[in-house]
Amino acid sequence: MPNISDVARRAKVSRTTVSRVLNGKDDVNEETRRRVLEAIRELNYRPSALARSLVKQKTDTIGVILSDITDPFFSRIIQGVEDVAHKFGYGIVYASMRWDPQIKHNYVNFLRSGRVDGLLMMGHTVGNEDYVREMVEERFPLVLVEYWINNLKANFIAIDNRGGGYLATRHLLGLGHRRIAHVAGHKNARVSQERLAGYRQALAEAGVSYDESLVVYSDFTTEGAIPVAKKLLSLPERPTAIFAANDLMAYGVIHAARELGLKVPRELAVVGYDDIELASLVTPPLTTIHQPRYEIGSMAAWSLIQQIENKEMQPTVTEFKTSLVIRESCGAK
Amino acid sequence: MPNISDVARRAKVSRTTVSRVLNGKDDVNEETRRRVLEAIRELNYRPSALARSLVKQKTDTIGVILSDITDPFFSRIIQGVEDVAHKFGYGIVYASMRWDPQIKHNYVNFLRSGRVDGLLMMGHTVGNEDYVREMVEERFPLVLVEYWINNLKANFIAIDNRGGGYLATRHLLGLGHRRIAHVAGHKNARVSQERLAGYRQALAEAGVSYDESLVVYSDFTTEGAIPVAKKLLSLPERPTAIFAANDLMAYGVIHAARELGLKVPRELAVVGYDDIELASLVTPPLTTIHQPRYEIGSMAAWSLIQQIENKEMQPTVTEFKTSLVIRESCGAK
DNA sequence: CTGTTAGCGCGTTCAA
């Protein structure tokens, strides 16, 4: 790969002049510029982003760390992030940590060591995440999505997960269900705890006592939810409704029910969470919790870029609300 | 952010010694090493990957450019890629180009300018891709997945898309269908052409003449497929079967059929393509074309890393075969 | 075992 010196030599100018042309400065003689551009083309020269970033201390790249890149929940969020980032001239780097706190930490270190100007993190794990605190203290540009940590002066895009869990459960209660099970998300995920908390809150308000045996954990995938759903549905006193912590698992629940010969929604009501694109399009259309995902993504990216380009920005907490979308999986319609 | 000189100063050694400790060389006095490590900890020092990459001419990162990061088709492929890459100590950077050749080209340039050691490209677009040829000629480590370009001595992981299209269509023909429509993929995608070619081949072999009005293009999404499917299903002489170029669109077709009051599979047979996880789990379970996606991903990553670490490797073409998975969406079962 | 020197490829003063 040719470098800037090769170009300079060929164009018979100094490296500085080549650099000027490269960066579109206007204090370059037209004829000189022409020669430089020609040399660049002839050599098929491509400036090293690495070297440039090193000297400018800027990579024009933002890192996105998420729990699972294959989760359709992220698809619209990512679109929002990409649209905004591109508009501002940033590239994006994704890292998928699969709910593994160790992989997550590794990726944070990987990306932080000069590879990106800032970090967008979504999919928060349980446990020691002091390094997140450190990043905030060191004023490393950072946006945390989905969650909100007390006493941490950072930029948050919060989603009302507890409220969502509450809405979902109350809907089932309103339909007369009393024996309502919950297929929770990944044990390592904070959102699991929050949605579970919303579920418990709704039960408590309705005077339904909490039955631990009705709550099982899975991993936010359809395949993972099937066995645990079967366990729930084989309980001596079978639940009449199940709230799944995301849509993929809701389909796992429905699949399990079908295998056991139960009709949804007649014999089992199911509520999901996320409102992924497919939720309205497959059978049965899913009653679920909707979140403004595109807006969340674009807002997160915008907020991060603001931080990067203006270090003085105040940390803010933006909370997005969720809403219940009633379709056919609980027979309410 | 502290740098290596700060550490050196604090530990009262030279930068070189710090570098030695950092890179785990064993020719360092134990006491010295201890001091250095302590200084590193005290300063919370993190070496700059940028600077390191610049001097080593190695980033330990591979780039993955794909058509649409939100497409579940890629989920298992990505898992395969990640597993292998991590095993070999590489990080991964994804870029999603959404079938836009311009964005794709931009991303190639973005990543090639020193940000990655090699590139994995999947989701090939139609049109001028001479820069891909250039990369091959410049011996830039590269693996192309899904497609196979004649006269290009590069590393290919091909998938028999034509064969898949053929299998799908022949299955429908075998069930007695003669009026078979095709919802093709994105017009910019090479795989669309290939699957379409397989479709045409099967029709030709069965003596069914090709009817252009039965082929419509969409964008590989469920939402996108719904309107075009409705158009097909509103034709004066309605098709009795539809082969969709991926599973997401197959669900779009099924949704459209339902909206028009048509029962699947009784009044319309549907075949998909990809065998995404959900395909077996939602109603109706989809008859579709299966591809060994995890293996494709891991093989692609392995092959790329071989190229990166051993420049002498011969370009190879590996072709993965597809297979038909019969479920319930065409009533064959 | 350790330090000095050089250089990776570029941008940015400062003078000329």
Add this chain to the structure above:
DNA sequence: TTGAACGCGCTAACAG
């Protein structure tokens, strides 16, 4: 309008 010199943060070659 152009170039020389310096430095971004790090590793590698060589000497001691």
